[in-house]
Amino acid sequence: MKRYLLSTLTLSLAAAFASAAEPVQPPAPLSGIDVQYIDSSVRPQDDFFSYLNGLWLKNTEIPSDKSSWGTFAKLRDDTLPQLRVLIEAAQNEKNKKAGSETQKIGDLYASYMNEARLEKLGYKPLAGELQRIRALREKKAIPALIAHLSKIGVSVPYGIYVGQDSRESTRYATYISQSGLGLPDRDYYLKKDDAKLADVRAKYERHIEKTLGMAGHKDAAGAAKAILALETALAEVQWSKVELRDPVKRYNKVEIAKLGELTPGYDWKGALGAANVAGKVDYVIVGQPSYLSGFNQVLEKTDLATWKSYFEWQLLNGYSEYLSKEFVDADFAFFETVLKGVPENEPRWKNGVSTVNGVLGEAVGKEYVAKHFPAERKARMEELVQNLLVAYKQSIDTLDWMGPETKKEAQAKLAKFRPKIGYPSKWRDYSALTVKQDDLVGNMMRARTFAYNRSINKLGKPIDREEWGMTPQTVNAYYSSTMNEIVFPASILQPPFFDMRADDAVNYGAIGAVIGHEISHGFDDKGSQSDGDGNLREWWTKEDRAKFQAKADMLVKQYSGYSPLKGYNVNGELTLGENIGDNSGVAIAYKAYKLSLGGKPAPVIDGLTGDQRFFMGFGQVWRMKMREAQQIVQVKTDPHSPGQFRANGTMMNQPAFYEAFGVKEGDKMYLPPKERVTIW
Template identity: 75%
Template sequence: MKRYLLSTLTLSVMAAFASAADNVHTAAPVAAVSGIDTQYIDPAVRPQDDFFEHLNGKWLKATEIPSDKASWGTFMKLRDDTLPQLRGIIEADAQSPHKKAGTDAQKIGDLYTSFMDEKKLEALGYKPLTGELQRIRALKDKKGVPALIAHLAQIGVTTPYGIGVAQDAKESTKYAAYIRQSGLGMPDRDYYLKADDKRMAETRAKYEQHVATILALAGDKDAQAKAKAILAFETDLAQAQWTKVELRDPEKSYNKIEVAKLSELTPGYDWKAALAAVGIGNKVDYVIVGQPSYLSGLNQILNNTDIETLKAYFQWQLLREYSPFLSKAFVDANFAFYGATLTGVTENRPRWKIGVSTVEGAMGEAVGRQYVEKYFPAERKARMEVLVKNLLAAYKESIDNLDWMGPETKKQAQDKLAKFTPKIGYPNKWRDYSKLTIRADDLVGNVMRASTFAYNRNISKLGKPIDREEWGMTPQTVNAYYNSRLNEIVFPAAILQPPFFNMEADDAVNYGAIGAVIGHEIGHGFDDKGSQSDGDGNLRNWWTAEDRANFKAKTDMLVAQYNAFSPLPGYNVNGELTLGENIGDNSGLSIAYKAYKISLGGKPAPVIDGLTGDQRFFMGFGQVWRTKMREQQQIVQVKTDPHSPGQFRANGTLRNQPAFYEAFGVKEGDKMYLAPKDRVTIW
């Protein structure tokens, strides 16, 4: 996900492994604070039966999900705690009488000002979109569709396919153009296609009415009939689309096709016009198509759909994207479906919070630069570097000792591990927003220009060297990520706070919390997807057939375990969709435990608050997954999210850890117990 602050010291993994002594980095001396929220422990639930409920039970019983949230827990609370800090930065820029035109501060402040001017937005209604609506209505025939799709994509509007630039998955030293499926207004194809699911049927009916409501607000007198046609069109798109499980296969999603041969996939569709309209027509001779069968299906759908339905669909997608930036009637209608219906939220977020998110979406790194200067102490980064080194050392040791992998594959795995690049806190090089124009009296124009700026910045990468300093998240993001093509792990500044990273606490909780996060992200380099790329970021098979078969046998067991978990009656976790994240959790916690032992340097861990070091380690892991979720949002998560629900990320991971059994005396007959033959240990 994203990382932040100062002068990002990129660790040289090769140097870190230069000698055995360099691999051992002992814990920093800290006060004897456990870092465990013992106030939330429910003594009525045994840790051997339900560790998540035992550790978080009192919190789960006492906590109400805030009315403007679909879920609530450690991630969301930390994000919510960060928002006032960001608000202070942004409002200071907005109110400064000395800000110079063209500076980041002027743009941040004026964008926020334009969003908060509700009186002006109310007077404008949907007038700021008049020009774009007229552009769509002026579409005379389907020959104009490719250019229209390109234009709408540039201003951030969902279209039936997306064109973007990323590293070529099989030639990671250069950028390539990608074409991928898109086009839906609901979260997943299941919302359109599940005929036997009552909740989905009800949501479809409400979606159709919502489309009609928005079209009517924009003056369409035939809104109801058009909404019906739009739903039918999107249902056809959904039918042609790949499932989220299918999308996880990097080999099947890599289809290198010469531009001249795209017409074989979509006869009659003018890709020359489409690529020219996005500015890459003369820059590429091939594209990488993610889902070829979808493009073929889309071509037939476009051929079979009348021009008026297409125009209605494009108008709807434009209005859908920009409703949050129009008058109150649009804002409220948008929230009624995308907030209340889809996620169960009963109240929209305060306007200032949405304004902060809007500024972050447009100029996230400019805000992040000020955030890290004010809120990210250098000592956090220094201590985090020690944890990362110990996690990498633990992975190195673990690979050497694997009993299911042969020496040839181990050599390749070690080569990949040695090439990992950690990024901590914030980027070395900040994003340049000098070409972005922001005006205090033009919210919709600001959002369009920001979308176009980001789109053009992406497209402009073609033909340039790979930017290895770029971050995919802002420093103020409460998250982390692994990027297989750069083979990097990234940890933004904002996640380096309690309960993930506690500077005042003994290291046991930190290794169980942020240590497991570090291990999780490294683990993505060796999960079912990441393990298909090498240390240079190229998609290639570096495994022997026997070792890959052994790996698959283990991951199949993990799929079966998670398929059995059900957060709601009738809705089970999808073990295949969540496999990569479950491998990350499984491996991350296992390796974090080994790294914790490395950090002790052979010395015994202290007992704090009556808890051993091992107990605090696993409790540190369990408490970061503290979360509650509304039923509607839980369904969205199960259908769309590659992450398992929090309670299963905790319990499902712990049940596979031998050291957990020893720390808490878990025995046969306990509900957390899995027979040794059924436990999955991968890395």
């Protein structure tokens, strides 16, 4: 035994001397590029997206429970098992303190997973609310009913919510906005010459009929036909998604006493009283005045029986996934299979995790961050964000389309940007929410009411600048114009967006471009209408606005020419802000990457130059496949362009991309210099 110890010590000393003589070299940095997916049969100069992701596109099937599959979807799906471990640990904890977050997380999940109990109950958990609707005797009671249904998260013709006043961002205001359609967009009702949309409408009517019938409606077929006609009438007076992008047109301050001028005869006193708003505000901000007037006319023309059926349908629609299997299956068959092309529902545990995540997101997020988000990741991200802000600061001074007066204001706004990274500094308080182990529908109603009351209770209070609009476990990021902040949740800060092991090139091309994208929203066609304090104010000169608009118009035309599906083109106006974000984000991230090199050459890794890895880092995060039905939904409703055009369209506008890959006239990725859109 002594000889063993001695020999071990001798070996240890020998190793120590060897280490002192020959320092261990740190591991070579990774490229961070998924080179195994490169399709060498495609030239990057002709189709960068297919070159970079071609073998993945050829060999990958969309999972049977997904409408699309790619980088975002995979990261979200990979996060679910991590959350499941945390949630089931809460469920299985034996000595849970009543009212604790652990108890609420565990019991909400238990109530969702108890399928045997849900089968016994059928639609009985909604009996009280159905009776409330069926007992309606006159239209005068509809405003109060709309307010009540809003509280429990049911879709109704208009929504009431609280947010920062867009012209006075230091105070909260009450907003009223159009709502109430069951299909994804007004086009699904109004495009009569589109056979695919007509088929969706017919199946939607049958789905309404089936659902109402399962809940005991006496004339489900007649009611379904009337409901579709009612929703079509609402769609006809709603604003399009392009119109909704204009923050100035959406800001219509109306005194409470004058709301009746928009909707003669409508009981706003009863509506706002039931909504818990009366007495707390003297004005509201109406998003779409013409819609509100149009809704009031539809209300007058439509009989009470149809309105009752409509509210009954919207109640069932909002809660079907929390009822017995026949309701769950019917809901899935239309909203996932018909609308999105998904053949198979997710395992119940995934839906359960998503439900808990939606209700108690920050309580779960607190545990997720502790286990899955190391401090060094946050620190390196903070460094990247600061480098991007420096690049923006320098870029503003060199813009040829922005004059000195506007540049001064732009710098002032940029200086007030506030980054939030990883997770909130103050976690949400769920103490007022009651969760029971055997009451799923009740839990969801209380959760939605809790969220509603939390929003309404902000009125009259200081702005909560520590609040987050996403949970840490969300694979996404956002910019808030009223807060003038950029927010990057922990879950997006992982490969391929952010790789701690990789060389900087790929990180600047991926998460760096995401950072640049979000910052650019403060200066795009919408965000540029708000100043550094978050107030809607025109701080551009007319000349500079005109120059910017000329570039924006070029981008609209460019992206409107892209078609992911025959007969369905990208809506260049709807996607303008996000397309500006992609193009500006890459341009600024590239400048920040160059600054980070400090004049030194970038290493060549896997035979790829630094510039090539930068652009490939961006292109690989938009790796995606989508089912046809979901592609239609995306084109009609999503302000983001499809992934292949986020990759290729953006590259075609970047001068450095042409140099990195030797793109020349005649190549399919080539745009003449005068047709390239360079904003930053």
